[in-house]
Amino acid sequence: MEENLSKLSAETILQSLRKVYDPDLRRDIVKLGMVKNINIDGSNVSFNVELTTPACPLKEKIKSDCIEALKNDVPSIGDISINMTSSVRQHQDNRKDAVLPGVKNTIAVASGKGGVGKSTVAVNLAVALAKDGAKVGLLDADIYGPSIPLMLGITEKPRIYQDELTGQMLPLERLGIKVMSIGFMLDDGAPVIWRGPMASGAVKQFMSDVNWGELDYLIFDLPPGTGDIQLTLVQTIPLTGAVIVTTPQEVSLIDARKGLMMFSRVNVPVLGIVENMSYFIAPDTGNKYDIFGLGGGQKMAEQYKVPFLGGIPIDPRIRIGGDTGKPIVHELPDTEYARVIQEISRNLAAQVSIELISAASKKVDIILGDEK
Ligand SMILES: Nc1ncnc2c1ncn2[C@@H]1O[C@H](COP(=O)(O)OP(=O)(O)OP(=O)(O)O)[C@@H](O)[C@H]1O
Numbered sequence: 001m002e003e004n005l006s007k008l009s010a011e012t013i014l015q016s017l018r019k020v021y022d023p024d025l026r027r028d029i030v031k032l033g034m035v036k037n038i039n040i041d042g043s044n045v046s047f048n049v050e051l052t053t054p055a056c057p058l059k060e061k062i063k064s065d066c067i068e069a070l071k072n073d074v075p076s077i078g079d080i081s082i083n084m085t086s087s088v089r090q091h092q093d094n095r096k097d098a099v100l101p102g103v104k105n106t107i108a109v110a111s112g113k114g115g116v117g118k119s120t121v122a123v124n125l126a127v128a129l130a131k132d133g134a135k136v137g138l139l140d141a142d143i144y145g146p147s148i149p150l151m152l153g154i155t156e157k158p159r160i161y162q163d164e165l166t167g168q169m170l171p172l173e174r175l176g177i178k179v180m181s182i183g184f185m186l187d188d189g190a191p192v193i194w195r196g197p198m199a200s201g202a203v204k205q206f207m208s209d210v211n212w213g214e215l216d217y218l219i220f221d222l223p224p225g226t227g228d229i230q231l232t233l234v235q236t237i238p239l240t241g242a243v244i245v246t247t248p249q250e251v252s253l254i255d256a257r258k259g260l261m262m263f264s265r266v267n268v269p270v271l272g273i274v275e276n277m278s279y280f281i282a283p284d285t286g287n288k289y290d291i292f293g294l295g296g297g298q299k300m301a302e303q304y305k306v307p308f309l310g311g312i313p314i315d316p317r318i319r320i321g322g323d324t325g326k327p328i329v330h331e332l333p334d335t336e337y338a339r340v341i342q343e344i345s346r347n348l349a350a351q352v353s354i355e356l357i358s359a360a361s362k363k364v365d366i367i368l369g370d371e372k
């Protein structure tokens with residue numbers, strides 16, 4: 001027994017697991033503090049690997065890399081049981097903690113041009129992240145044309161309840177996500193005429209006067225454009241980062257570039273670009289058609305050195321999903337469309353983790369720099 005223990009110690013296991021890299025975070029999983037609760041029973045070993053998001057695109061790869069490393073380094077090892085868990089890391093930001101104390105990360109979905117599918121992307125990404133087990137909220141910050149209620153099938157003005165303890169409004173819950181929209185407060189079809197300060201004031205209230213509870217990701221669907229109002233909004237919301245949605249046409253790309261510039265002006269990291277209406281898959285032949293041109297979003301991502309999160313095809317079912325309040329990732333989860341969006345949501349979650357780790361290591365550099 002004693003001999004076995006000395007052969008197989010937690011240190012031996014950790015030593016071997018240092019060879020397993022998280023390719024996104026570009027560090028080994030031991031250094032990242034992901035290996036937890038190592039349990040050794042004779043030659044059998046069990047432990048947890050705590051990922052930085054339940055929507056990790058590399059979950060299976062990391063698990064099989066662990067098994068491979070251990071089998072290589074410790075030939076006498078018996079059963080290996082790995083429990084993949086997750087804990088989303090928190091964006092350290094005093095401004096955010098003041099208004100959204102339970103919310104770990106905030107993500108804006110933006111576009112330069114209108115009608116490129118921002119709201120469609122925001123809703124589907126939110127639902128996709130929730131399907132992977134993340135706690136997700138969606139805040140419709142498009143005060144001019146709130147379309148989130150319709151896209152989630154909330155067609156009647158809903159009753160908004162108050163939290164008795166805090167007096168805050170409680171968000172609605174749909175398809176596993178918490179939702180709040182100015183659309184819930186308005187009479188059907190009433191036009192909204194807001195001035196800039198009112199717009200940002202309304203969004204501020206939707207952060208502080210709503211009890212969002214504990215969330216891993218709170219997604220903001222922004223109004224289109226890059227004018228003063230949008231600029232004020234992105235300065236009002238304490239953001240972990242932004243996603244830019246574009247279609248492949250040049251007219252949309254030009255505006256998407258303006259969006260990139262806007263976020264860089266206010267020092268909000270761009271977590272990635274999503275190209276919507278990227279291509280069309282003919283239902284009869286399965287052939288792909290690049291209706292609006294090829295690869296514009298990807299080229300732009302390369303040019304500006306921001307991640308390309310993926311392209312979503314154009315398909316009537318995506319529009320119908322929006323019009324009928326049944327987002328495609330929920331309604332038709334087995335389609336190629338849903339699969340693509342799920343993958344984009346995982347790429348986004350990975351980018352949030354990357355952003356947080358790189359911000360944390362920059363902070364360490366600054367502290368170390370100060371000591372010198
Ligand atoms: N990939 C797609 N395939 C088919 N239709 C789509 C797709 N993406 C979005 N649409 C449709 O295009 C229209 C515009 O989409 P959406 O409302 O999401 O755009 P938006 O950028 O939020 O617009 P706005 O700028 O007005 O807020 C909607 O009818 C939506 O259902």
Ligand SMILES: [Mg+2]
Nearest residue numbers: 118119142147
């Ligand atoms: Mg919209």
